[in-house]
Amino acid sequence: MRFSGWRVLKEGLTGNKGWAPHWRNPEPKPEYDVVIIGGGGHGLATAYYLAKEHGITNIAVLEKGYLGGGNVGRNTTIVRANYYLPGNSEFYSHSLKLWEGLEQDLNYNAMMSQRGVMMIYHNDGQRDAMVRRGNAIINQGDDAELLDVEGVRKRAPFLNFDNNRFPIMGGLLHRRGGTARHDAVAWGFARGADMRGVDLIQNCEVTGIDIDNGKVRGVQTTRGVIRAKKVALAAAGRSGQVAALAGLRLPIESHVLQAFVSEGLKPVLNHVIAFAENHLYISQSDKGGLVFGSYLDFYSSYAARGNLPMVEHTMESCLAMVPALGKARLLRSWGGIMDMTPDGSPIIDQSGIEGLYLNCGWCYGGFKAIPGSGDAYAHLIATDRPHGAATKFKLDRFRSGHGLMDEEGSGAQHNLH
Amino acid sequence: MRINCPNCGERDRREFYVKGAALARPAADATLEAWHDHVNLRDNPAGELHELWYHEMGCGAWIDVCRNVVSHAVLSTALASAADLGGAR
Ligand SMILES: Cc1cc2nc3c(=O)[nH]c(=O)nc-3n(C[C@H](O)[C@H](O)[C@H](O)COP(=O)(O)OP(=O)(O)OC[C@H]3O[C@@H](n4cnc5c(N)ncnc54)[C@H](O)[C@@H]3O)c2cc1C
Ligand SMILES: [Zn+2]
Numbered sequence: 001m002r003f004s005g006w007r008v009l010k011e012g013l014t015g016n017k018g019w020a021p022h023w024r025n026p027e028p029k030p031e032y033d034v035v036i037i038g039g040g041g042h043g044l045a046t047a048y049y050l051a052k053e054h055g056i057t058n059i060a061v062l063e064k065g066y067l068g069g070g071n072v073g074r075n076t077t078i079v080r081a082n083y084y085l086p087g088n089s090e091f092y093s094h095s096l097k098l099w100e101g102l103e104q105d106l107n108y109n110a111m112m113s114q115r116g117v118m119m120i121y122h123n124d125g126q127r128d129a130m131v132r133r134g135n136a137i138i139n140q141g142d143d144a145e146l147l148d149v150e151g152v153r154k155r156a157p158f159l160n161f162d163n164n165r166f167p168i169m170g171g172l173l174h175r176r177g178g179t180a181r182h183d184a185v186a187w188g189f190a191r192g193a194d195m196r197g198v199d200l201i202q203n204c205e206v207t208g209i210d211i212d213n214g215k216v217r218g219v220q221t222t223r224g225v226i227r228a229k230k231v232a233l234a235a236a237g238r239s240g241q242v243a244a245l246a247g248l249r250l251p252i253e254s255h256v257l258q259a260f261v262s263e264g265l266k267p268v269l270n271h272v273i274a275f276a277e278n279h280l281y282i283s284q285s286d287k288g289g290l291v292f293g294s295y296l297d298f299y300s301s302y303a304a305r306g307n308l309p310m311v312e313h314t315m316e317s318c319l320a321m322v323p324a325l326g327k328a329r330l331l332r333s334w335g336g337i338m339d340m341t342p343d344g345s346p347i348i349d350q351s352g353i354e355g356l357y358l359n360c361g362w363c364y365g366g367f368k369a370i371p372g373s374g375d376a377y378a379h380l381i382a383t384d385r386p387h388g389a390a391t392k393f394k395l396d397r398f399r400s401g402h403g404l405m406d407e408e409g410s411g412a413q414h415n416l417h
Numbered sequence: 418m419r420i421n422c423p424n425c426g427e428r429d430r431r432e433f434y435v436k437g438a439a440l441a442r443p444a445a446d447a448t449l450e451a452w453h454d455h456v457n458l459r460d461n462p463a464g465e466l467h468e469l470w471y472h473e474m475g476c477g478a479w480i481d482v483c484r485n486v487v488s489h490a491v492l493s494t495a496l497a498s499a500a501d502l503g504g505a506r
Contacts, residue, residue, distance in 0.1 A: 240461030251457040253437060254486075299435045300486045302463040307418050307489065309431050342457055398457040399449075414459070415437040 002107055022187060023067075023194035028201050028223055032060045034381060035219055035228035037206045037242055039063025041072035041182075041367065042359055043234035044189035044200075045374020046381070048106075051196035053375070054382035059198045060228075062221060064205035068186030071236045072367065074304075074336040076259050076281065076293045078272050079368040080117045080177030081142045084133045087392030087405045088345055089140045094389035095372025096142070096176060102371055108188030110180045111286060117177030117272040120152065120159070120321075122166045126276045130172040137174065145173045156273060158324045166277040166320060179272060179283055185370060209246040209356070216246075216355035232357040232381055237302070237337030239360035246356055251342055251398040253414050256301035256335040257293065257364055258310055262328040264288030273321075280317040290328060292318060296340070296364065298415070306335040338363055341398075344417035345405035348377050348386070348393040357381055358395060363417060421494045424476040432474040439467040439481050441502050463487055469497055 001020050011018050034050060036043045039061045050056045063069075081096035083089045103110050121127045134144035152171045153161065161168045194200055201223070208220030209231060218227035235242040240252045265288050272283040282292040294314040297306045311333060319326055341347065341361035346369065351358050359377045362369060376387035386393075397403040398412075410416040418430040438459055443451040463486065470482045479497035484490065 240459065241463060244460075249454075249458040249460065251459070253459050253461055254463075299468065299484075300437070300461070300466055301489065302487045303489060307430065309418075309429075399453045414457075415435060 003109070022191040023200050026199045026201065028060060028204065028221070028226055029199065030225075031218070031227035032199075033058040033228070034230045034232060035059070035226055036061045036232045036234055037219070038070070038234040038236060038238075039067045039190070039200060039202065040070040040234065040236050041186055041189070041370035042236070042362070042373050042377065044186055044193055045370050046232060046234060046359070046377045047193040047198045048189045048196070049374045049378035050382060051193060051198055053378060056382060057197035059193075060226065061193070061198060061200050062204045062206055062219070062226070063200070063202050064222075066202050067190050067200060068183050071336045071338065072186045072370070073183050074259065074334055075182055075367040076283070076291050077179040077182045077285075077367060078117065078177070078281065078283065079112070079180050080174055080272075081368075082117060082119070082133065082137050082144060082172070082174040082177060083407065084136045085405050085407055087403065088407055089136060091372055091376070091389045091393070092368060093140050093142050094375070095369050098371035098375060099180065099368075100176070102188070106188040106192045108184065108191060110184045110188050112178070112180045113286070114176050114178040115271055115283075117174045117274065118147070118152065118155065119172045119174075119274045120276060121169050121171065122275075122277045123169065127169055130170075134172050143174060143176050145175070147171045147173055155271060156269070158268065158322060159273075160321055160323050163320055166275070177272060179285075181286075182367060189370075189374070206242065206245065211246060211353055211356070214354055216353055230355045230357065230381055232359065232377065234359045234377070236360075236362065236366070237339055239339045239358075243351075243358070243360075246351070246353060248351060248353070250358075250360065252339045252361055253300050254302055254337050255299065255340045256297045256303060256306050257338055258297065258306035258314070258333055258335045259291065259293040260311075260314060260333045261285070261331050262290040262325070263331050265290065265328060268324075275317065275321050278317040278320065280314065280321060282318065282322065289331065290325065296338075297335075301335070302337055304335050304337065306333070340414065340417050342414050342417065343398070343404045343406045343412040344408055346373070346393050347395050348373065348380060348390050349395040350380070350384070351395070418489055418491065420470060420480070420482060420491055422472050422475055422478065422480060423494060423496050424478055425472065428472070428475060432472060434471040434473045436469040436471065439469045439497065439500065439502055465492065
């Protein structure tokens with residue numbers, strides 16, 4: 001079933017009776033070429049690109065819950081390529097280019113909206129850092145524009161420009177950044193993979209990884225044993241636990257990050273706005289709700305909810321930066337579990353066990369990575385060589401200290417990211 | 418979340434800074450692998466975990482806090498100085 005304007009019109013006129021399910025619900029087969037653990041954004045995108053770019057279609061994606069029920073459906077939906085450090089910079093650049101053609105490629109409306117991401121600075125030091133970042137982004141071939149205070153005022157007149165502690169001095173605008181509908185991204189990749197023959201198996205938890213003589217043989221699941229030539233982890237916040245099934249310890253702590261949504265309002269925010277001070281980011285969904293978040297709760301957590309101190313901090317920051325939102329009601333908040341690495345950057349690499357691959361450590365930023373990560377991970381699984389845009393995402397960098405990507409400049413240490 | 422400081426009693430989480438898993442420190446001349454393990458690798462269990470919390474806005478003690486990281490319940494606290502985490506000196 002393909003989507004088109006004509007099809008939407010026809011279904012509209014005939015009572016929408018012709019729409020079919022977007023993917024099959026198959027029984028697991030006893031054996032696959034590739035088994036992917038985790039039906040989130042990264043797992044589904046990997047299956048899609050394995051089928052599309054490498055012709056490998058005898059694949060199962062095993063998901064313990066339902067497709068899109070993990071972090072892919074609980075994030076604040078920001079997509080951007082305004083990273084600074086080599087390694088991350090070219091990877092997110094590659095991913096953003098894939099986002100820009102994604103809806104055509106998938107024949108699926110992911111509501112990709114390049115409304116621009118504006119990073120606000122409040123003091124001289126932050127301005128200098130933004131200038132450096134902007135230059136790095138431009139050198140990378142992406143877009144960045146430094147705005148002075150009037151430039152920001154023109155685009156967002158309702159901000160608190162004269163805040164006593166955090167006056168606004170300007171911003172760095174990245175026009176190609178924006179947001180996408182997170183569930184639709186999962187559904188689009190799921191449908192695309194299913195159409196190419198990939199088995200998407202829900203309610204199937206991986207409970208063991210079978211390894212024989214240093215080589216992977218398959219997995220144990222709540223729906224029986226499944227053999228596989230290659231097994232690929234894509235379990236987001238659960239990577240530590242899934243890796244432990246193969247006897248691996250990863251440089252990962254799982255932490256909780258919260259997000260918030262207000263009641264629906266008339267359009268008030270055009271851009272995604274991120275404030276350097278206090279760390280707050282905010283955007284408006286197409287439905288009208290304001291979507292925002294700030295720091296991690298900063299301690300280990302496997303709870304899909306946070307704690308009140310960070311709720312309070314986020315609300316305080318929000319009102320300090322955008323006082324006009326004081327009367328908006330908060331509808332809901334939630335948390336997601338994320339893999340935090342010591343340097344805040346991800347891992348896409350071989351595991352040291354033949355046929356077992358790692359895709360983990362996406363920290364607070366793995367939504368924008370989904371197409372790039374799927375493409376790069378598929379390349380690694382199919383060819384056993386890293387994809388050109390993801391050569392720095394090595395597991396060994398923590399051991400050797402070479403190539404650490406400390407994006408925040410806060411140090412490569414667990415409790416700082 | 419409230420944490421029971423052995424010196425000060427039960428206090429709000431906001432009085433504390435968190436360092437992460439409470440791990441026994443290897444000897445200074447331990448192997449690279451032992452240090453890599455200590456600095457980077459984690460068990461990361463979905464259950465009980467011992468962590469180091471610092472009573473920053475209180476008495477300034479480092480505390481070994483045992484917490485369930487699924488329910489966020491604090492199960493026990495003890496002064497880290499008594500928890501033998503220092504490694505061989
Ligand atoms: C509140 C919040 C806000 C965020 N905001 C942004 C943002 O604005 N921009 C951005 O780029 N990133 C953001 N992120 C990060 C981003 O959401 C994640 O990095 C990314 O979604 C993780 O990859 P995924 O989509 O594959 O994860 P998931 O969707 O979580 O997929 C992993 C899947 O693995 C499954 N699984 C786990 N264990 C097993 C097992 N044993 N067997 C079978 N299946 C298993 C899980 O059920 C889950 O469905 C945010 C995260 C949170 C929590
Ligand atoms: Zn105290």
